[in-house]
Amino acid sequence: MGGSTPAAAYQATTMDWRGRLYGRFGSSRFNTVFLLLFRLFYHASSFEVAHSGYAKRLYLPLLQETTAKPFEELGSEKPLVVPANPGLPVLFKTFKRFSSKGWLEALLQDPAEFKDLKVNSITWIKALASPFSHEFIQFIVEDSGSGQRTRIAAGREETGDWVLVGWNWASGATPSDHYNLPLPLLTITFDDVNKRPDLRALAHVLSATTEKHPAYKFRREMCWWYAETVLEVMHEQFGGKVKEWEWSRYRYSFIVKTSFIRRRVLTRHAELFKRQLAEEMSY
Numbered sequence: 001m002g003g004s005t006p007a008a009a010y011q012a013t014t015m016d017w018r019g020r021l022y023g024r025f026g027s028s029r030f031n032t033v034f035l036l037l038f039r040l041f042y043h044a045s046s047f048e049v050a051h052s053g054y055a056k057r058l059y060l061p062l063l064q065e066t067t068a069k070p071f072e073e074l075g076s077e078k079p080l081v082v083p084a085n086p087g088l089p090v091l092f093k094t095f096k097r098f099s100s101k102g103w104l105e106a107l108l109q110d111p112a113e114f115k116d117l118k119v120n121s122i123t124w125i126k127a128l129a130s131p132f133s134h135e136f137i138q139f140i141v142e143d144s145g146s147g148q149r150t151r152i153a154a155g156r157e158e159t160g161d162w163v164l165v166g167w168n169w170a171s172g173a174t175p176s177d178h179y180n181l182p183l184p185l186l187t188i189t190f191d192d193v194n195k196r197p198d199l200r201a202l203a204h205v206l207s208a209t210t211e212k213h214p215a216y217k218f219r220r221e222m223c224w225w226y227a228e229t230v231l232e233v234m235h236e237q238f239g240g241k242v243k244e245w246e247w248s249r250y251r252y253s254f255i256v257k258t259s260f261i262r263r264r265v266l267t268r269h270a271e272l273f274k275r276q277l278a279e280e281m282s283y
Helices: 006-022 032-041 100-109 199-212 223-238 264-279
Strands: 096-099 117-127 135-143 149-157 160-165 182-189 241-244
Touching (some): 096 100, 100 199, 117 223, 135 223, 160 199, 182 223, 199 223
Antiparallel strands (some): 117 135, 117 182, 182 241
């Protein structure tokens, strides 16, 4: 009787999480012009230093069954991946775009089919050649039984929060300009096979992040905010080893890249990383 209810505990944790988010750079109330100029020159600090004062545990929603519509597909959908991972569910064989909520619902429709899928790593990416330096996350998923792996991308766009599966990374093609020239910023690797997060746990975090702030806002909850929030929650919930890539300081920043401003060094690193993504399933 004297203890707090689960609902009260959830509300308190949510308020604490929201308070921390609104106290961050991305939650500031700069006017749009100033924010744009500021982000042209902004360099982020170390991920570990920036997050050293954060709580170690955050609320993670319980896995629940749902019968809602499983996914949203692109009208011009076409196969972008050759079936090459027979150990993985058929869901990963062709390219689809799910809303973050639809992705969670798809996984919960048949829990047994996805129960062996674990998240090996999560990487925060800046698409160097995309409009407004789009940022997103991509994660390596492994079937613990067969050892087969796949890579999934997720992020916030102007049209919503999307999860992209079945992408043919080996081809070098991208689903849209939002994913051109991937420059890695941060990676969390879950090396302990016994403590790797379940794919459904990550799906819950993606969906919950959308639910808290569903609208894309240029001055606040935009693409990098979504990527950072998901990465933070997964790190605080499941630990993992943080790798700060050479260009991690450029997260949140606009990087101007045109035919006149070529950004040769950054472009070279992004092209090398893109080649690595085509050849292996590490990040």
